[in-house]
Amino acid sequence: MPASVIGIDDVQKGLSFIDEDMYTRIKTAISPLMRQVEATAKGYVPSNTEVLSGWSKPISSDITYRPFPKYSEDNVRGGIGYKEGQNRLFKNGFQVENYVYNISAAGRIYETAGRVNPEGRAPFTSIHEGGGVVAYEQERTARRKSRSTRSYNSNNPFAGYQFVTSMPKLTQQPKIKGVTGAGRKGKGRLIYKAWAKDSPKVYDAILKAITQTADYFNDSTELKSVA
Numbered sequence: 672m673p674a675s676v677i678g679i680d681d682v683q684k685g686l687s688f689i690d691e692d693m694y695t696r697i698k699t700a701i702s703p704l705m706r707q708v709e710a711t712a713k714g715y716v717p718s719n720t721e722v723l724s725g726w727s728k729p730i731s732s733d734i735t736y737r738p739f740p741k742y743s744e745d746n747v748r749g750g751i752g753y754k755e756g757q758n759r760l761f762k763n764g765f766q767v768e769n770y771v772y773n774i775s776a777a778g779r780i781y782e783t784a785g786r787v788n789p790e791g792r793a794p795f796t797s798i799h800e801g802g803g804v805v806a807y808e809q810e811r812t813a814r815r816k817s818r819s820t821r822s823y824n825s826n827n828p829f830a831g832y833q834f835v836t837s838m839p840k841l842t843q844q845p846k847i848k849g850v851t852g853a854g855r856k857g858k859g860r861l862i863y864k865a866w867a868k869d870s871p872k873v874y875d876a877i878l879k880a881i882t883q884t885a886d887y888f889n890d891s892t893e894l895k896s897v898a
Contacts, residue, residue, distance in 0.1 A: 691760065692887065696880035697767050698758055704873045705769040709753040711865035712771060716748045722781070723837050740776035750775030751861065771862050782859045784835050791831030842867045847874055 756768025
């Protein structure tokens with residue numbers, strides 16, 4: 672005797688409703704919060720007088736090589752923005768993309784300098800008997816760390832150290848339950864610092880949107896007793 676299964680269409684419609692409703696709620700909830708991340712990041716941009724003086728000086732027109740990006744407060748702040756990515760619905764789910772970007776070369780340098788070498792990979796030094804200090808390059812390999820005896824070929828061998836240590840410490844996103852951390856790549860001074868400050872609000876908004884969808888779906892499908 673054939674069995675008849677009923678309610679499949681209703682379940683599929685319900686699942687589709689959940690996806691569409693949750694997609695809309697999440698998209699609506701996080702957009703203003705991501706704009707706040709953008710605004711917060713712009714607020715962390717230092718002025719031209721707050722970075723090393725040589726970084727903000729005009730670049731000479733006589734040089735024949737690609738210069739180190741000049742720092743400009745206006746350019747760095749103007750290079751930070753917010754964009755809504757490819758927000759799309761699929762048959763089995765959805766994708767919501769919202770991100771804050773930094774397109775300024777100097778801004779990206781300020782953001783991430785010191786991630787790999789917190790002190791700018793300063794060379795070690797040797798004081799000679801006749802007086803004076805000579806810098807030597809420090810070599811690193813995957814298996815070992817060693818010091819070479821090759822003289823550091825630079826007009827200012829401590830430039831990296833001075834450059835990185837003149838900036839504020841890198842900020843990392845705090846640990847949030849259920850969220851995988853970004854590790855070293857999640858550290859920064861502008862956007863990543865702003866994200867570390869505001870990301871708990873974003874995750875809370877996402878969870879709230881999911882809960883609202885579940886509650887709304889349950890309320891709308893609940894069987895009502897008739898007196």
